[in-house]
Amino acid sequence: MTQPPPPDERRPANDGPRVAARNRAALVAAAREIYAEHGLDAPMSAIARRAGVGQGVLYRHFPDRAAVATAVLDENVRQIEQAAAAPDMDITQLLGVLTWHQTESAAFISLLHADGAAGGSAVPEYAAGLAARVERALRARLPDGHRLATAKDDLMIAVAMVSGAVIGPTRELRERRAMAAWRLLGVEVGPVRPFGE
Amino acid sequence: MTQPPPPDERRPANDGPRVAARNRAALVAAAREIYAEHGLDAPMSAIARRAGVGQGVLYRHFPDRAAVATAVLDENVRQIEQAAAAPDMDITQLLGVLTWHQTESAAFISLLHADGAAGGSAVPEYAAGLAARVERALRARLPDGHRLATAKDDLMIAVAMVSGAVIGPTRELRERRAMAAWRLLGVEVGPVRPFGE
Structure with missing residues (x-):
């Protein structure tokens, strides 16, 4: 930092x-x-x-607050986009990068809930755009026949589900819960790490 | 009301x-x-x-705020406890009652994230106790061999996952997303309705 x-x-x-x-x-x-x-x-x-x-x-x-949030979250999203664009990336590794950001950042978790309105305040517009970029990046690497490729909404519902499970006071606990969530979904994910490190 | x-x-x-x-x-x-x-x-x-x-x-x-929240959420939790105690209740129906409360109340959703600290403010103590009561009620009806009975944390991780998916501006959309989440988990749930109505 x-x-x-x-x-x-x-x-x-x-x-x-x-x-x-x-x-x-x-x-x-x-x-x-x-x-x-x-x-x-x-x-x-x-x-x-x-x-x-x-x-x-x-x-x-x-x-304002939205301008700071955009600058920060844009960086999270850019890293996922870069990972998705890497030549040897597959969906298992890419979801590992996503999961790393989920366990790293409470703000990124909020972003992945961006298309909903259950959480009190209205959904910020910038967040909806960023969440759409995450979906595009993941979908670019989602092979036909993948467990999350059957119904249209399954991919981002699964991401929201894992986001819901990623709670806890330590990084280790959050990662353990994230991996338990992916296991319950029957989706192979990993390794959990930032792209390029 | x-x-x-x-x-x-x-x-x-x-x-x-x-x-x-x-x-x-x-x-x-x-x-x-x-x-x-x-x-x-x-x-x-x-x-x-x-x-x-x-x-x-x-x-x-x-x-204070906690006293109001306790009074309200206590009522949600009591309804789930009453459902769990009903003679003919099985886990499929009981999860339907839980899901009804999840789609009804943003506050109840927050409660089911109560054991974590990812969401900014510290976890209120009253919420942890209420979440534990929800877990006890569900577990009382969870048969051996159920998909969520294998690993100790799976039940409440699955509940947190569905809570993460239950977002959206309308009740209908939230229920549809909740049911998609349970389907992705391979868990049969329903009907989605309050207990006793």
Whole structure:
């Protein structure tokens, strides 16, 4: 993870594009950590604090909560898209990459519930678009005859189901529950790891 | 659902136990509706407004959010316990009652995620106890050799998985997704209906 700049490097915004880019990177890294730990409802102030910048700097880069969430979740989704595009990737490995992101990030879990409205607040529009990209990436590697290829909605219902099971205070527990869920679905998945590492 | 008392019947709390009992019933009914629609994060003020009483009356009966949530969810859980205790009940029908509550109430869905901490705020203690009662009720009717009776955690992982799938703006859509989820799990469930109706 990118570290926030030490205090003596913090300067006003008119210090130029280099500082702005560094601040933005620190904010996205901080938001990623905060969202992974607390979900998308985490307060904006916690993100600025973690990044070591003032709230003014945060709001200059990201006018609202949706803008930060998009920047962070876009990175999760891009990694799944990159995995899906890799030459030797099959659906078993690709679902392993998906599952890694599910166990890593409470915010990513919320995203995969994006087409519903059971969770209280209305579904953010940006989230629906990102969830659709995840579906496209998975479907590109889903062979005919796969257990989740029969009925149209099965693939993303299964993903939502695994998301529902991925709860627990530690990463290890969440991964164990995710794998139990895939086993109950009769779907082979793994290894659980980020793409490219 | 119990209707709130009309305005001319609203009286101060020292009007005696009859009014207090009526107010409490109206508050629980209102909270049940509000939670079903918006989940457990719905504001207390919305509950008082729906019940047609002042916030003072609400807080006299329920000192905090957890007290209201317990009263409402306790009713969901009691219905599942009663269903489990009925003489001719089998696990297929009992899971149908559970699924009815899952499609009815966003709050009940949150409850079934109660043993995890992925969703942001810490897990309320009352919720963990209620979720344990749901598990006990289901397990009492789970025959040896059932698909969810093999590994110890499978039963409640499956319930969490179905909860994850039960999203959508309408009751019909939520029920269709719930039944698709049970089908993917290879578990027979139904009919989906409240107990005793």
